[in-house]
Amino acid sequence: MAAVVDGTMMAGPPPSVGLDKSRSGRTTEVVVIGAGPAGCLAAIAAANAGAQVTLLERADFPREKVCGCCIAPRGLSVLADMALSHVLDGAPRLGEVRLESERASVRIDRDSGVALSRGAFDTRLVGAAADRGVDILHGTLATVGADGVVRVHRAGTELTLHPAACVVADGLSGRSLDAHPGVSWRVSRTSRIGLGAILPPGSIRIGRGEVLMRVERGGYVGAVELEDGRIDVAAAIDHEVLRRETPCAAMMNRLGSAVRDVAAVESARWTGTPWLTRQRSTLAMPGILVAGDAAGYVEPFTGEGMSWALASGCAAGQLAARMIHEPSCWLQWPAHWEGLLRRDRWRCRLVAHLLRSPRTVHAGLTVARRWPTIAARLARTIGQPHHPDSPRFRAIT
Ligand SMILES: Cc1cc2nc3c(=O)[nH]c(=O)nc-3n(C[C@H](O)[C@H](O)[C@H](O)COP(=O)(O)OP(=O)(O)OC[C@H]3O[C@@H](n4cnc5c(N)ncnc54)[C@H](O)[C@@H]3O)c2cc1C
Known part of the structure; x- marks a missing residue:
């Protein structure tokens, strides 16, 4: 037609x-x-x-756009299947996740794919x-x-x-x-709102190839170094929090000690999304x-x-x-x-x-610190490609 x-x-x-x-x-x-x-x-x-x-x-x-900019292994495999892997040239490989909460922190080895600015x-x-x-x-x-x-x-x-x-x-x-x-x-009535910005190189304490995730009351924030050294920061925040705090304050409070350059966070152009x-x-x-x-x-x-x-x-x-x-x-x-x-x-x-639940987060981080192999194994199940034989993977025929 x-x-x-x-x-x-x-x-x-x-x-x-x-x-x-x-x-x-x-x-x-x-x-x-x-x-x-x-x-x-x-x-x-x-x-x-x-x-x-x-x-x-x-x-x-x-x-x-507001996005954590991490392309997970499943996304990489879709791109490879379509002969599009070259679009990822120069994107840093992500091999470690640093999970932090108010009271605990843990590092997990995990292939999280690559980071590339949108x-x-x-x-x-x-x-x-x-x-x-x-x-x-x-x-x-x-x-x-x-x-x-x-x-x-x-x-x-x-x-x-x-x-x-x-x-x-x-x-x-x-x-x-x-x-x-x-x-x-x-x-969803309990949905959160997305917030994000790209910050200058060095403004957040984070290593190349590392994903930082900080889970705090009222939301969580992620940061990653992009292909050109700038830092992508993206968060999901309760809308109640954003009634009390400006976007910049909400980010500053959740990034906490990870912020190295306060002026960079304050002068960033924070962009929001609708309910997620x-x-x-x-x-x-x-x-x-x-x-x-x-x-x-x-x-x-x-x-x-x-x-x-x-x-x-x-x-x-x-x-x-x-x-x-x-x-x-x-x-x-x-x-x-x-x-x-x-x-x-x-x-x-x-x-x-x-x-x-802050209690669940704390318990999860404690378990991850005590049994890092189990935590790494669990984390690795997220974002993986579907097995080609899986019925979920089958092309439409
Ligand atoms: C805080 C946050 C963190 C995230 N972190 C990650 C992450 O680390 N990794 C990950 O994989 N995903 C992440 N995501 C999710 C990811 O950003 C989205 O799932 C992804 O962008 C969806 O792609 P899409 O093509 O469906 O839509 P989009 O990327 O939103 O693209 C839609 C396009 O349509 C255009 N458009 C809209 N209306 C019209 C119109 N009427 N006419 C013409 N064009 C139009 C827009 O301009 C836009 O370019 C995150 C999201 C948020 C909010």
Whole structure:
């Protein structure tokens, strides 16, 4: 099925790339909304399957976002399977986790993958999508209506697209499905809020290749050194805390003695997120698949969100390409998404819940100090690739 485009010109200059026809002259068959890890992998997977793909992104890249920037082994294995490991060039390998609470601290040997700034990671993924023939439009706000039509707003121009398949990967704060009836968010009432910033090199006491996690009352904060020596800091904080404390004070209080340069923390531009733990009421509709954070998210303690986004984006892209010839196969998406992520999300939710109790945290750290091998073994089970024979890993056929 070919895409139909009926563009209505509004004020302002026309888009630099026509949406009706790609640079190759073919019509757009798959539209992907959002160029984060989920959207980029969806676009690449659909292009690999032979579809003509257009990727629409609201922001101009490179852009940073609130994220711990640790890409777990499962994410690395998805990238390797897609021949995309080169996007990680120069990213420091993470081999140790330093867990701290108010009263205790423990170091655990754990392969946590690599650290890469989102500015670099997402821009490199977009570059890889372009290399595979995907048309990319930045500075483009997209919405999907009840009629399944994609509306594209760019540089004062509004256009409509009727692709055979649309993958919505617009993240936690994405609103492209707002006009779609029956699609809503279920947000957990005990959910926390994300906060983050990138600090200058040396401003936090942390070694290269080390992940620092500090669990305090009212939230936890993680820090890691990035590819260029800057320090990424990201936290999940109770919204009650943020009523009493400024974002900067909340971070300072939770980073505690890890702060080496107070002025750097005070002058950082702290950015927030909406409430974190949430689930979409619907993951698929005729012509539409929802992937990545846009489908649902759990608090980030185990640092797996990007891996889930890469895995679900990749699977959604494969299915979107199939929808060009088999429109009804969108029906498979909710069950496939569950199979890919349910167990990991459940475990992550359990960990986040246990961390709410300072007593449990203290007991956990004490046990980890006494039996470091057991702690390391347990920690290693998080964020690992799925075994290729696992039914959860199977490609959609
Ligand atoms: C505090 C915190 C720490 C975290 N730490 C980690 C970690 O260490 N490791 C990890 O793996 N994960 C971590 N995560 C989770 C990770 O950031 C997300 O899971 C991941 O970014 C999801 O990718 P995505 O592609 O689904 O969405 P996003 O990365 O959010 O991308 C969505 C894209 O869609 C675009 N967009 C939105 N609306 C529109 C629209 N209408 N039209 C066009 N474009 C649109 C946005 O500009 C954005 O570029 C953390 C999250 C938080 C909040």
